[in-house]
Amino acid sequence: MTSRIHRRGLTGLAGLAVLALAVSACGGSSGGSTKGAAGGTSASPQAGCEDYAVYGNLKGKTVTVYTGIVTPEDQLLKDTWAPFEKCTGVTIKGEFDKSFEAQILVRAKAGNLPDIGIIPQPGLLKTLVATGKAVPADAATSTEVDANFAPSWKDLGSADGKFYAPPQNASMKSLVWYSPKEFAAKGYKVPTTLDELKTLSDTIAATGKKPWCAGIGSGEATGWPVTDWMEDWMLRLWGPDEYDKWVNHSIAFNSSEPTAALDAVGQYLKNSKYVNGGLGDVKSIASTTFQDGGLPILKGNCSFHRQASFYAANWPKGTTVSPTGDIFAFYLPGKLATDKPVLGGGEFMLGFRDAPEVHAFQQFVASATWANLAEQGGGGRCVTPNKNADPAKAANCSDIDKLAISVLQDPKAVFRFDGSDAMPAAVGSNSFWKQATNWITGQSTKDTVNKIEASWPK
């Protein structure tokens, strides 16, 4: 009997808990929706809306945006849309979902597309344009992009000779992490050409310290950091046109230019005088995870680590990442000091509905007004390649983001997308990684490029 009463009590308690949860959750959601509605309806001409007059009155219209950007960056993104919504009266409905890249293709097939998708890679953009569901950007957006971005960005947002998608944010991969404190103590200067980088590496190696440290371990994707190295050197040694030919397979993977680029990388990564500072010999690069690859810099066992800006998150808590702190990065220089090749990533606003409000929103994101809002917000949405953005607005951004902004917004910057992402999957996310790993553990450059070329789908 007691056990029975006890059980009843438990069930009652459980019921109560469910009720409490439901009520509290209910309160939360209704609060959120009323706030949204109020924001949408109060669209009267207001002060501060001068920059938005060009988009006209879009009251009562809705634009749906689908993206793989999620918490906490989704809020930063919504904050940049808020003034546009307030001034034009349009409602921007965001859908933030990490499985975006798979779902957008399913939706394209089924005809359930958003008005705008934020596409993180040019290959996906081309696939989506090929479905015939994408809408080219209008003339106003095109003019805005011409005015604000380097021509390479417009090419990336184009497919089949038509311009579709203006860029939004960008990221930068051509970075070398180093210790500003070590540089100050030893009197080293940040190199401005590839030759200077080599000379400085030799200088450090002569002191008995191995200057470079690297790690390419990444589970199934082990080897990918080498692909970034090779892309960076391909872009620096042979220029953007040869780089594009290499990525599009107009020149073979084992032809002389890519072979020379990989050999040039080998002068760093397979040089037993240079690597692997604090971690072991050359082969230890393959067994070290990419997250751990740069950490010896902090202990003073190594001086340089080439990795993208996102590596900032890997430094342990308490590390100051700044031009005068424990750790910072410099732009991996070009062959000449005047060259500014940049390897990186970016996002593009691809439209799927031919309507004034959709075009207006694309035009807005391509404008300097939007770029300034993104920089003001700080955090993960700081970096835009918009060269007319005001650098003074970037005060809230991290120092690494500020560096990325200054390089990307440089009028001389020639931007190229991560090439292995654009290659066929059988190469870009398979043989390139695997052969690069074999190359580190002893395979010759010739064998490596031959095997990758052999794996290219015919």
Add this chain to the structure above:
Amino acid sequence: MSATTGDAVLPVTSTPSIAALDAAGGKLKKRLTSPWASLAAVLLAFLWTAPTFGLLVTSFRPKAAIDDSGWWNFVAHPSFTLDNYRQALSSNGGGLGTFFVNSAVITIPAVLIPIALASLAAYAFAWIEFKGRNLLFVCVFALQIVPIQVTLIPLLSLYVKAGLAGTFWTIWLSHAMFGLPLAIFLLHNFMKEIPRELVEAARMDGAGHVQIFFKVLMPLLTPALAAFGIFQFLWVWNDLLVALTFAGGTPDVAPLTVALANLSGTQGTAWQLLSAGAFISMVIPVLVFLSLQRFFVRGLLAGGLKG
């Protein structure tokens, strides 16, 4: 299908005499109380619970500690924080709290619709004679073999044509469709087991199909309904694929699982929140299971026949 084959499929609902049950229980007890068997059981239970326990411990550890060492280190270096839970629930972190309502709105109809339809269909298959009954039943049974993934794109284009895409309807209908074959099969077997005499006696007393269904069969079916209800509830509550594909990830319709999948952030840097998020989303299924599990245990069918 005869009652004996039904017995073979679902022995839980067989109705042996209490004495036989006791005797069998005694024998079983003797066999299981061998120390080795007990040890094996304890070991299995430990192995089964250890990962969940590890997850629970992890959810209360600070991010730095999670990054540095495994959860078992909490014995040597105890550190406790509610930050993970606070951040997972807060609106500028995960905001999981607001998604509970969506999950409930999705789950309740998605459980009730197939139960209602399947119990009616199962009754027809079990107790109404009509032409082609067996063939139709085999067809329904065979539908279980169709993998969900194959249906995603065709079904979504149908929803788009019907103007339903992005609404709760798509999820309710989809889960009902995917759940029905198993539900009909399961409930049919339960109904078939009810002695023919009982149904015939009711018919002699003048009951029609409706009365037989509601007054005679429904009370006897409670354990079966509860069993299927729990399965369907857990499946729908934990589902990510169906909800994401048909309704999308907008905050108006997205269930808890979508929020959970996004919790670790764009670059996966906030993964310490996942353990806390997992426990938050587990609360409701555990409560549902605990409050319904007695239906599994209680022999309602035997009571119904004797009383």
